[in-house]
Amino acid sequence: xxxxxxxxxxxxxxxxxxxxxxxxxxxxxxxxGGLVNILIAFFLFVIGxxxxxxxxxxxxxxxxxxxxxxxIDPIADxxxxxxxxxxxxxxxxxxxxxxxxxxxxxxxxxxxxxxxxSERWGFSIPTTLFAKVKTTVQFVGIILVxxxxxxxxxxxxxxxxxxxxxxxxxxxxxxxxVLFVAMVTIISGVEYLVLFVRGIRGVRNGGR
Numbered sequence: 777x778x779x780x781x782x783x784x785x786x787x788x789x790x791x792x793x794x795x796x797x798x799x800x801x802x803x804x805x806x807x808x809g810g811l812v813n814i815l816i817a818f819f820l821f822v823i824g825x826x827x828x829x830x831x832x833x834x835x836x837x838x839x840x841x842x843x844x845x846x847x848i849d850p851i852a853d854x855x856x857x858x859x860x861x862x863x864x865x866x867x868x869x870x871x872x873x874x875x876x877x878x879x880x881x882x883x884x885x886x887x888x889x890x891x892x893x894s895e896r897w898g899f900s901i902p903t904t905l906f907a908k909v910k911t912t913v914q915f916v917g918i919i920l921v922x923x924x925x926x927x928x929x930x931x932x933x934x935x936x937x938x939x940x941x942x943x944x945x946x947x948x949x950x951x952x953x954v955l956f957v958a959m960v961t962i963i964s965g966v967e968y969l970v971l972f973v974r975g976i977r978g979v980r981n982g983g984r
Contacts, residue, residue, distance in 0.1 A: 792827070792852045793852065794824065795824045795827055795853065795855060796852045798820050798823070798824045798856060799824075799859030802821055802856075802859060802863060803859055803860070803863040806860075806864060806867060809929075810929065811926070811929040817860075817863075818922040818925075818926065821856070821918060822919065824856045825915045850888075854884050854888075857914050857918065858877075858880065858881055861877050861918065864921050864922075864954075865877040870924075870925070871950065872921075872954050873951070876957075876958045879961070879962065880914075880961045883962060883964065883965035884961075886965060887965060887968050890968060890969070890972045893972075894972060894975055897975070899976075899978060901968060901971050901972060902971070904964075904968075904971070906963070906964055906967055907967070907968070910960050910963075913956070913957055913960045914961070917954065917956065920949075920953050921953055921954065924946065924949055924950055927946075
């Protein structure tokens with residue numbers, strides 16, 4: 777029984793650690809450019825996003841949640857999302873300002889600092905529904921940018937040789953997608969700040 781528990785726990789942690797390992801590969805592939813590299817990076821990101829849901833399902837189904845998984849799982853998500861966002865922000869023709877990446881990074885750093893502080897001060901900040909929505913928006917947003925990348929790298933011509941659709945029409949699409957992702961991320965960060973302040977007030981009031 778103990779051996780089965782250990783093997784299932786290892787499997788769950790492998791899925792989690794895989795997301796950490798994927799982000800540098802995705803970064804190199806996206807920056808290398810070319811249709812094949814973009815397609816491989818896209819599929820790797822989708823696999824990483826699926827493992828995010830899959831390892832959680834496995835951990836709950838087999839009751840193999842661990843302190844290591846509790847700590848490393850959100851870190852793995854951030855590595856995958858932030859690493860991929862950095863990669864697409866560095867692609868010149870996507871015209872995504874690098875400051876949008878740093879806005880998203882700043883939010884995640886602040887939340888990562890607030891969570892352990894709240895635990896030490898005697899209260900916890902729960903993972904809210906909007907925080908889960910934020911994660912979904914980030915994954916979907918990055919996938920949409922990948923679809924744009926694939927579209928740009930594909931040469932779509934009619935039989936006569938005329939280009940069917942001008943890419944310039946959609947040139948600002950990646951910018952607006954990442955801008956929306958950043959806005960949702962900021963709102964989620966503000967929500968965490970509000971919960972943190974409420975937690976401090978609750979501790980203080982409880983100590984009176």
